[in-house]
Amino acid sequence: xxxxxxxxxxxxxxxxxxxxxxxxxxxxxxxxxxxxxxxxxxxxxxxxxxxxxxxxxxxxxxxxxxxxxxxxxxxxxxxxxxxxxxxxxxxxxxxxxxxxxxxxxxxxxxxxxxxxxxxxxxxxxxxxxxxxxxxxxxxxxxxxxxxxxxxxxxxxxxxxxxxxxxxxxxxxxxxxxxxxxxxxxxxxxxxxxxxxxxxxxxxxxxxxxxxxxxxxxxxxxxxxxxxxxxxxxxxxxxxxxxxxxxxxxxxxxxxxxxxxxxxxxxxxxxxxxxxxxxxxxxxxxxxxxxxxxxxxxxxxxxxxxxxxxxxxxxxxxxxxxxxxxxxxxxxxxxxxxx
Amino acid sequence: xxxxxxxxxxxxxxxxxxxxxxxxxxxxxxxxxxxxxxxxxxxxxxxxxxxxxxxxxxxxxxxxxxxxxxxxxxxxxxxxxxxxxxxxxxxxxxxxxxxxxxxxxxxxxxxxxxxxxxxxxxxxxxxxxxxxxxxxxxxxxxxxxxxxxxxxxxxxxxxxxxxxxxxxxxxxxxxxxxxxxxxxxxxxxxxxxxxxxxxxxx
Numbered sequence: 134x135x136x137x138x139x140x141x142x143x144x145x146x147x148x149x150x151x152x153x154x155x156x157x158x159x160x161x162x163x164x165x166x167x168x169x170x171x172x173x174x175x176x177x178x179x180x181x182x183x184x185x186x187x188x189x190x191x192x193x194x195x196x197x198x199x200x201x202x203x204x205x206x207x208x209x210x211x212x213x214x215x216x217x218x219x220x221x222x223x224x225x226x227x228x229x230x231x232x233x234x235x236x237x238x239x240x241x242x243x244x245x246x247x248x249x250x251x252x253x254x255x256x257x258x259x260x261x262x263x264x265x266x267x268x269x270x271x272x273x274x275x276x277x278x279x280x281x282x283x284x285x286x287x288x289x290x291x292x293x294x295x296x297x298x299x300x301x302x303x304x305x306x307x308x309x310x311x312x313x314x315x316x317x318x319x320x321x322x323x324x325x326x327x328x329x330x331x332x333x334x335x336x337x338x339x340x341x342x343x344x345x346x347x348x349x350x351x352x353x354x355x356x357x358x359x360x361x362x363x364x365x366x367x368x369x370x371x372x373x374x375x376x377x378x379x380x381x382x383x384x385x386x387x388x389x390x391x392x393x394x395x396x397x398x399x400x401x402x403x404x405x406x407x408x409x410x411x412x413x414x415x416x417x418x419x420x421x422x423x424x425x426x427x428x429x430x431x432x433x434x435x436x437x438x439x440x441x442x443x444x445x446x447x448x449x450x451x452x453x454x455x456x457x458x459x460x461x462x463x464x465x466x467x468x469x470x471x
Numbered sequence: 472x473x474x475x476x477x478x479x480x481x482x483x484x485x486x487x488x489x490x491x492x493x494x495x496x497x498x499x500x501x502x503x504x505x506x507x508x509x510x511x512x513x514x515x516x517x518x519x520x521x522x523x524x525x526x527x528x529x530x531x532x533x534x535x536x537x538x539x540x541x542x543x544x545x546x547x548x549x550x551x552x553x554x555x556x557x558x559x560x561x562x563x564x565x566x567x568x569x570x571x572x573x574x575x576x577x578x579x580x581x582x583x584x585x586x587x588x589x590x591x592x593x594x595x596x597x598x599x600x601x602x603x604x605x606x607x608x609x610x611x612x613x614x615x616x617x618x619x620x621x622x623x624x625x626x627x628x629x630x631x632x633x634x635x636x637x638x639x640x641x642x643x644x645x646x647x648x649x650x651x652x653x654x655x656x657x658x659x660x661x662x663x664x665x666x667x668x669x670x671x672x673x
Contacts, residue, residue: 138545145549149556156560190574252638280637 167196167219174215175205180283182206182305195220206230207284207303229322230304232287232297236272236316237329237345237393239292243271244342259313267342270332272316281311299395299461325461326380329393333368340389347391353383356419381441382419399440400457402433407452414444414453480610484617487668490588491625492659497588501626502651504579511630515623517576519616520565521558521583525550526596526615528557530608533597546597550590558584592618628658 172192183204185191194200195216202216209229249258249265255277258264264273274293286301287308297308299322309317316331328347332339336348349368357363362378363370372380381399384392402422404414410428422438425431445453490496497518504514529550537543562580566573583589595618596611606614632654641650 138542138548141540141542141545142548146552149552152556152560156563187578253640254638257638 165193165196168192170219171195171216174208174212174219176207176212178207178283180207180305180307182307207305209303230306230319231299231302231322232304232306232308232317233320233327233393234272234278234287234295234297234316235318235328235331236270236294237391238266238268238271238343239274239290239294241292242344243268243346255311256313268332268339268346269334270314270316270330271343273314277311277313278308278317281307283307321374324374324380325395326384326392328370328372328391330389330391331369335368345390348389350388352386352388353380353392356382356386379441381439382443385439385441386419395461396459398458398460400455400459401435401438401440402442402444403454403456404431404433405452405454406430407450408448409450409452411449413447413449417443417447419443476610477613480606480613481617481620482668484614485621485624486662486665489621489625489662489665490592490618491622492655492662494591496591497586497622498655500579500582500586500588501622501629501655502648505626505629505633505651508627508630508634511626512623513576514579514582515619515626517579518583518586518588518622519619520561521554521580521586521589522592522615522619522622523612524561524615525554525557525589525593526618527608527612529553529593530597530606530611534608546594547590550593551585554590554593555584558589588618588622625658629655632658 168189169192172189175188175192177188179187183191183200183206185194185200188205191200191204195202195204202220202222203210203213205212205216244267245265246267247262247265249261251257251261253275255264255273255275258273258275263269264271266273272294274289274295276287276289276295278295279287279289283305284301284303286298286303287295288298290296295317297317304319304322306319309315309319311317314331318327320327329345330343330347332343332346334346336350339346339348347369349365349370351365353370354363354365357378357380360376360378362373362376362380363383364373365371380392381394384394404423408425408430410425410430412425412427412431414431415423415425419441420437420439422434422436423431423444424434440455442455445455484490488494491498491501500514500518505511532549532553533543533546537546537549558580562573562577566577592615596606596614598605629651633651636650636654645653
């Protein structure tokens with residue numbers, strides 16, 4: 134009895150095995166052996182940022198040469214290099230991106246015109262009278278982007294606006310599509326400063342309802358005149374990240390403190406004993422932090438210095454260096470008032 | 472098989488004895504695929520294919536091989552490997568002959584290969600039916616197809632509810648799985664109303 138049952142199950146397993154091996158040989162499409170190796174290098178979160186629903190589909194297209202190895206955005210440069218190695222090609226550069234929120238007008242800064250107590254979702258708030266803030270470009274703070282982020286990189290701060298944690302952001306861009314006010318943008322990860330306002334309204338009106346709103350004064354354009362990296366377009370400054378510019382000067386010159394700096398502390402400039410007192414660095418300093426008599430060693434006021442590094446380029450004896458560490462902020466991204 | 476029998480079997484499998492809400496089979500895939508409407512629909516289609524095929528093949532195995540050898544007590548043990556082989560092989564065939572469809576539903580085939588709903592439908596189809604009399608071959612196939620459609624129906628309804636639940640102000644402790652389970656329970660209560668069909672038919 135029990136042997137008959139065992140025999141029967143053995144035959145069943147044999148039949149199943151034969152059916153499967155036959156079907157995988159005869160029926161299954163011939164798979165490029167590279168596909169599995171490529172798929173192992175991918176993050177496997179099926180984020181869809183490459184334009185395909187699954188990581189496996191992307192791997193298949195890469196193996197067929199119909200998709201570029203750098204197409205995986207969360208994987209970034211490291212994944213791109215590994216895939217090109219599998220493909221046997223020379224690696225190509227991919228720019229690492231991160232998401233930023235172009236608003237810093239939270240409860241403390243932006244004026245409210247009504248109270249919203251509906252569905253806690255930005256799209257729903259937009260439908261019921263464009264939200265409760267007077268500013269029509271402000272972050273609604275109801276977290277549609279937070280729910281869209283598969284990596285938990287976005288949070289609503291205590292001040293009621295969305296902030297991206299650069300350490301967790303992979304630059305997949307799902308939050309960009311989730312924001313009904315198009316406040317989220319992907320910027321090169323190398324950049325630490327971006328504009329925290331997207332309001333195209335007239336300056337005098339903006340200052341009535343937001344204490345950190347851009348009034349289009351043009352001071353940031355003046356501050357970056359050398360690189361011409363900022364231009365006013367449609368009543369709002371546009372930052373050109375392709376230009377050679379770190380935007381530190383613009384951020385700290387802005388009278389409305391519209392810029393958001395993800396760096397908490399920067400190295401400060403120090404002038405050592407090589408200084409021959411040529412005074413070349415005194416006029417270039419945007420914050421007038423350098424003082425000193427001619428042909429005497431100059432002194433940097435560490436309280437004023439913002440670490441922009443402009444003076445390094447004009448010193449002919451290389452007496453100027455940046456001293457100190459770099460610290461990033463992850464919570465409540467906002468500019469410290471100096 | 473006349474029209475009356477077809478209507479009776481499919482209505483019973485689709486609504487009255489719905490595989491998910493009345494028999495409580497396939498709850499795990501119901502909750503994992505019903506997050507998005509598109510995923511729920513494609514999984515329902517894949518499940519319909521798997522249930523129809525396995526109902527047909529396993530009815531033949533049960534009646535033509537197991538019954539003459541008086542070995543029907545081995546049904547469950549025999550069905551598990553056979554369903555796995557059958558579903559994976561049909562996945563291979565689909566990949567070969569309908570690549571675009573496979574790209575959408577291919578990910579679900581390994582899930583279906585060892586799924587309680589699929590083997591449950593096959594066991595019910597091969598065994599005695601609810602009124603004591605057994606299904607014919609066509610009846611078993613019809614039962615499998617209608618059960619798959621029943622899963623498709625419930626997972627689609629569930630996905631529609633969960634997409635709206637994401638926007639609803641659900642208390643923190645109830646967010647996610649708890650509220651989804653409660654919704655499934657309420658839907659099962661509503662489907663209990665279809666039992667009137669079977670009592671009216673008697």
